[in-house]
Amino acid sequence: MTNGSKKVAVIGAGNVGATCAFVLAERKVGQVVLLDIYEGFAKGKALDMSQGGGVLNYDGRITGTKDYADIANSDVVVVTSGFPRQPGMTREDLIGKNADIVSQVGEGIKQHAPNSVVVMVTNPLDLMTYHMQRVTGFEHSRVVGQAGILDSARMTHFIAQSVGCSNEDVQAMVLGGHGDTMVPLPRYTTVNGIPVSQLLSDEEIEAICQRTASGGGEIVKLLEKGSAFYAPGSAAAIMAEAILEDRKRVLPCSTYLSGEYGMDDIYIGVPVVLGKDGVERVIELELAEKELESLQGSGSFYKEQLSEILGY
Ligand code: APR
Numbered sequence: 001m002t003n004g005s006k007k008v009a010v011i012g013a014g015n016v017g018a019t020c021a022f023v024l025a026e027r028k029v030g031q032v033v034l035l036d037i038y039e040g041f042a043k044g045k046a047l048d049m050s051q052g053g054g055v056l057n058y059d060g061r062i063t064g065t066k067d068y069a070d071i072a073n074s075d076v077v078v079v080t081s082g083f084p085r086q087p088g089m090t091r092e093d094l095i096g097k098n099a100d101i102v103s104q105v106g107e108g109i110k111q112h113a114p115n116s117v118v119v120m121v122t123n124p125l126d127l128m129t130y131h132m133q134r135v136t137g138f139e140h141s142r143v144v145g146q147a148g149i150l151d152s153a154r155m156t157h158f159i160a161q162s163v164g165c166s167n168e169d170v171q172a173m174v175l176g177g178h179g180d181t182m183v184p185l186p187r188y189t190t191v192n193g194i195p196v197s198q199l200l201s202d203e204e205i206e207a208i209c210q211r212t213a214s215g216g217g218e219i220v221k222l223l224e225k226g227s228a229f230y231a232p233g234s235a236a237a238i239m240a241e242a243i244l245e246d247r248k249r250v251l252p253c254s255t256y257l258s259g260e261y262g263m264d265d266i267y268i269g270v271p272v273v274l275g276k277d278g279v280e281r282v283i284e285l286e287l288a289e290k291e292l293e294s295l296q297g298s299g300s301f302y303k304e305q306l307s308e309i310l311g312y
Contacts (some may be wrong), residue, residue: 004060006030006244008070009113011105012081013042013064015226016121018049019233020078020240025062027237030230032062033084035083039066051164068108074116076240077109082122082228085220091124095309097230102128106135112212117243120145121236125178126302127252127265128184130311133256140256141279147178148252148269149235154215155184157255158208163191163199175252175269175285176211176298177179182269183294184209239274246276256280266306268285
């Protein structure tokens, strides 16, 4: 049975947005609205997904629209609208074009879903999350970015492959910005409680950390057109579900820091408790000097970009 009292809007009906909406529909979290500038694109995908309910046994309303009035009363808005990377591009190369889209979408959310929690997916993630908070003026806790779940899932997959175990038994932790400066944390990574260092060599772990950091780029190169969407869309859906169902999940998310980890006025990936009010608590891990340096280095990189490119 779908939770009829909850409503989630997904902005952008492209690869990431449609995947996210599909996962949300399958998990029966509530009413799903898919919004895109191309109305037929959103409506067509919503109809296709609605018909899929007959195959996969979910009900509920999945609708497509280009009209922001239709996102009214959404509890959560997931924002995926924007350009994806192409081969040879960094996520930061998307700043200018995607900042304009985020400004436009943010105005629509502010006007029509003023009480929602916003989950950002558009890249460059940490910068676009900061920008969205500024555009909407929402409390910082109600604007949060998806990246850590995806980056940790990538690390999880590589560890499971190397150990020869199930993904389900790996808990990996990746902090920092969603880009080349991300900070995989093997010290906080376990296989059902067993420190990963007892199962893999230092060299194997280092290779996994590197492959995780360039995990998105590896897919962009293979696809030759566009970027990853199954894992990113699913990760955004899991965040939306945690908020809609007040699950209080502990997940690494791009969140606003005001002093935690020695950083201020920045969005960056750290573990948080995610519930109905968005980010309900930031968890401060005890980090070794080198780990903290890497995290703060990632923060400084984005801080520079915020001021130099976005003028904050
Ligand atoms: N309002 C609503 N939708 C928009 C707007 C806008 N102003 N501008 C663009 N879109 C829509 C496009 O019409 C398109 O359907 O956003 C969608 C983007 O879909 P894709 O091109 O398939 O891109 P996708 O792979 O989904 O990536 C979207 O997520 O992971 C990030 O880096 C990725 O920034 C990119 C975003």
